[in-house]
């Protein structure tokens with residue numbers, strides 16, 4: 413069966429978008445398609461695949477599969493790409509919409525100027541209880557948990573935050589000097605502590621308003637940006653007293669503006685989404 417897809421990215425965190433309503437057969441094979449099509453040599457090349465699906469609770473539902481075929485509860489850069497995709501494909505021709513995810517309903521607002529989409533996502537409240545992250549560490553009376561993890565020759569202190577998907581955040585003097593590809597997978601796959609594995613963020617504090625971040629993503633490896641990771645890292649930085657409530661996060665692929673709203677307790681993320689090309693492929 414031949415199906416159409418759209419290749420997109422947000423700060424270089426790139427996904428293949430598929431209309432799962434038009435192609436239910438593709439959705440059924442979501443994990444396999446993600447593994448095959450994400451391959452940058454034998455496939456289309458991406459960090460994963462995102463499907464627009466029908467929802468009885470929202471305008472549309474997002475299902476997201478990492479390059480290794482694992483499904484994630486949430487994807488910050490991906491939900492911005494989905495919002496643009498459903499607009500451009502006339503699936504949901506709205507600048508304000510609600511998208512259902514496995515991490516709950518997310519409110520999206522889009523500002524369009526020609527080819528440029530500036531998209532704001534209410535990412536909801538961070539999850540800090542270890543058993544909900546999930547992480548096998550004791551709950552801490554201060555309200556959030558940290559843990560020491562040895563990875564090869566180093567021991568890192570991680571702050572644990574979920575945005576619907578798990579994140580382990582550690583602070584380093586300089587992100588450019590971190591061997592992300594050595595230490596990232598060792599922490600990602602420490603299933604003793606993280607029964608569903610975890611995303612791993614390495615953070616350099618530039619000022620109380622700016623962070624630099626590199627990320628080893630669960631199921632995808634080092635990516636150029638991670639929206640949920642940027643949100644989780646800002647939450648961790650505020651909880652650790654390192655930044656103010658609004659922070660610009662500098663990722664390899666560009667900046668994301670993140671705010672932890674004091675009134676709602678929700679994390680608000682603003683960034684772009686870019687359509688790269690349209691394609692067709694057999695499944």
Ligand SMILES: N[C@H](CCC[C@H](N)C(=O)O)C(=O)O
Nearest residue numbers: 484487488489577638639640
């Ligand atoms: N690899 C992540 C999903 C994608 C998250 C990231 N690309 C984002 O923009 O939030 C996970 O398995 O939790």
